Amino acid sequence: MPGVEMPAPSDPADALAAVAALRRLADRIEDAAVEQAMRSGWSWPQVAEALGVTRQAVHKKHVKRLIAAGVALRRR
Amino acid sequence: MATFGHYLQKIINHGRDEAQQDGSAAVEAQHLLLAIAIEQEATTHQVLTSAGLDHQAIRDALDREFEHSLGAVGASATAFDLPMPTSAPERPQHLGASARLAIERGFTSAARKKDLQPVNLLIGILQAEVGTVPRALALAGVERAGLAERARQALAGTGE
Numbered sequence: 514m515p516g517v518e519m520p521a522p523s524d525p526a527d528a529l530a531a532v533a534a535l536r537r538l539a540d541r542i543e544d545a546a547v548e549q550a551m552r553s554g555w556s557w558p559q560v561a562e563a564l565g566v567t568r569q570a571v572h573k574k575h576v577k578r579l580i581a582a583g584v585a586l587r588r589r
Numbered sequence: 590m591a592t593f594g595h596y597l598q599k600i601i602n603h604g605r606d607e608a609q610q611d612g613s614a615a616v617e618a619q620h621l622l623l624a625i626a627i628e629q630e631a632t633t634h635q636v637l638t639s640a641g642l643d644h645q646a647i648r649d650a651l652d653r654e655f656e657h658s659l660g661a662v663g664a665s666a667t668a669f670d671l672p673m674p675t676s677a678p679e680r681p682q683h684l685g686a687s688a689r690l691a692i693e694r695g696f697t698s699a700a701r702k703k704d705l706q707p708v709n710l711l712i713g714i715l716q717a718e719v720g721t722v723p724r725a726l727a728l729a730g731v732e733r734a735g736l737a738e739r740a741r742q743a744l745a746g747t748g749e
Contacts, residue, residue: 522661522662526719526724527658527661528661528662529719530654530658530661530721530724531658531659531661531662531664533658533720533721534654534655534658534659534664535659535662535664537613537655538655538659538664538666540612540614541612541666541674542669542671544612544674544675545669545671545672545673545674546671547674548672548674548675549671549672577677577678577679578674578675578676578677578678579675580678581675581677581678582675
């Protein structure tokens with residue numbers, strides 16, 4: 514529901530499930546966004562800085578998937 | 590036990606496919622449940638279908654749980670306009686905490702190791718009172734505790 518303000522869930526079960534779901538969503542968006550950035554010619558250090566993580570971390574997490582996806586990667 | 594070990598390996602193997610399709614870095618309890626539904630071993634199949642659960646119904650329930658849980662904090666998985674990421678080239682090897690708990694509970698649901706049946710794994714998954722699987726089942730209108738009980742009865746009915 515975009516644009517609709519929702520209160521934080523008061524039931525801890527809902528709140529904890531929301532955390533788990535948000536982590537999953539964040540991972541999915543990260544995969545999609547990193548792939549899109551690298552396809553657009555971003556470098557590893559740029560992606561890492563934008564995510565606020567080290568370039569080693571972002572490289573380790575995504576390189577195999579992006580190579581398998583046939584993305585032309587710039588040098589680290 | 591040898592048969593159960595073989596079954597468990599098969600389910601974990603299918604579970605890796607499910608986890609990969611899900612974009613998950615680990616095999617979780619829900620992936621084992623989906624794998625059990627695909628495998629259609631006689632007793633587990635009977636228990637799951639008694640609640641109207643097949644692979645698609647479980648997948649739908651899990652999707653609903655995801656959107657529902659995100660919705661509680663005003664987020665939506667469909668609100669982002671990015672192309673779907675390419676899947677990981679390798680299936681995840683790691684068993685997540687929920688899958689390990691389900692397997693452990695499955696093992697302890699049998700009196701003796703040699704009594705273990707495929708349905709023990711389903712019982713182990715259904716024993717979780719919190720987490721993704723019980724929430725998804727609740728959203729699908731499935732009474733989890735009752736289903737777990739039916740699974741135990743089915744186990745007793747196998748006469749082992």
